[in-house]
Amino acid sequence: MEEYKYNGFKYIKDYQNTEVPIIIEHGKKKPENIFKFYGLSRFSVDALTKGYFYTSHPIELNDILDSSPFLFYTSKPLDFEYYNKFLGFLYEGKEEELIKYYEEDSREPNLCKGYIFQLWETMTNIFGIISTTGKENNPLMWPHYTQEKGFQIKFKTDELEKSIPEKLTADEEFLGLYPVNYTSTLHPIDINQFGAMFIPFYYGATVKIDTWEYEDEWRFLIGKQQMGVPYSKSGFSPREDYLVKKENRYTYYDKSIVKEITLGMNFFNGRDFEIDRVNDKIINVKPKEIESNWEFKSQQKLLDYLCTDLNDKFYYSGVKYELDEQEKPYLIRTKEKMLIEKLDGGFYQLTRTENIIKLIEKPA
Known part of the structure; x- marks a missing residue:
């Protein structure tokens, strides 16, 4: 059992409970209805008419600190075993090279930054975020996300929370619906205190600076294989995107559960x-x-x-x-x-x- 408390949230990993990947205790009441705002485009209309959400990679979120690799650090060098478990297969037959990489990466000033960034890239290739809000009427949401020309769709929260897992395939995983943990200061989490990345991962995926608190965001977290990493959307990145097919980031729901659609005033x-x-x-x-x-x-x-x-x-x-x-x-x-x-x-x-x-x- 591992626990981490931060800003009124408690992140719990019970290794004996295999049915849920993690528990997040937060004291926030789940909204009865949940809403998704869209700007008008062929992509948003396609998502509506086919009944799916685009499950975003962290690079695609509108805050560069959101779910960022900078939210992870280690206060002291990690054991070599972390590197061996994660990267050993890449260095099969070349153990001396892995040891050399470990010795260079784990010392100051790097202090395992290479390991952390590679781990983040691997995790975000099999992970995505669906952002929704519990507020229908915040005046900033319409201009920020629709330019007053798009649309908003409304769901019963329990129905959507049930429908998404029903549409997933056997090799896909529903990781949960959680509120964002809004904080006045973003503190990175020390991964050295955990035996695995469950708690750091969920912490990074749900914490956000409180400037965004007006959104009252609730996030569906989804796990799939080969969702891709859009490196080219990151500043000063010369790397080509790692993409298999864009549909790997589509998460479907039953179209019949849409309760309402509202068009923007300037549509x-x-x-x-x-x-x-x-x-x-x-x-x-x-x-x-x-x-x-x-x-x-x-x-x-x-x-x-x-x-x-x-x-x-x-x-x-x-x-x-x-x-x-x-x-x-x-x-x-x-x-x-x-x-x-x-x-x-x-x-x-x-x-x-x-x-x-x-x-x-x-x-x-």
Whole structure:
């Protein structure tokens, strides 16, 4: 049994329990619903219509310190046995070279940095992160992740947590759903105090600077073989990507469990769409097939999918005024349930239902 406490989280590895790789005690209540924000692109629309998430490599996350190899260090040289277990097969018949590498890497100033980076590269080739949020209505999420032109999908957390493992194959592993451990200072974890990398790995995959706390992020961790390492996305890296096929980072779920989809307020804009306001409740829209509308095909594909599969789950973002206790108006975000129907000539008819849901609480 190994334990590590940090910032109110407790990371526990019970080597007698083979059913779960690790336990993370955190005291946070799992949200009833969970949300995924997407910018509009052919990749995000493909993921929605086929029912999968792209399971990100740490290099692809939007914070270079997130799940980074710099979150691991050792306060003293590791035993040679660590190197032999991890790298021995590469030096078969050349044990003297491995010993030389160990002696050079384990002394100051390196102090096992070569070992740590190689171990991180190996682990992240078989590991990925699906980022979701427990907050529907944070005002920063829409502009940061969708530019107000993308979409948000909603799931029941328990249903998604059940569906993902059901879609995995025998050689893939569901590593769990965990909240991010937001901290004021990022402290690297000393791997020397652990017999294996279970606790350091899960610590590195869940800790994040508290500047990001507004996201209320919950992460699905997935293990698969040969997921790839996108070296070229890292700064000043001359290395070519190690890729097998991009589909190895796809993690599927049952499409029927999508509870809602909400389009951003600027999705239907006059630059990309022909817009005909028939009356107060009915608006006809048509994506413009012009050179400046790069996402024409994605818009068509998404709208077709809304018509056929998500018509009863479709919402559109909006704003409205509320009055505070002094009868002073303030703005809130909303979403309104809408109906969509495909018409002739490439048009889609949107019908407002006036079923408007307020998304931001009254200010204090």
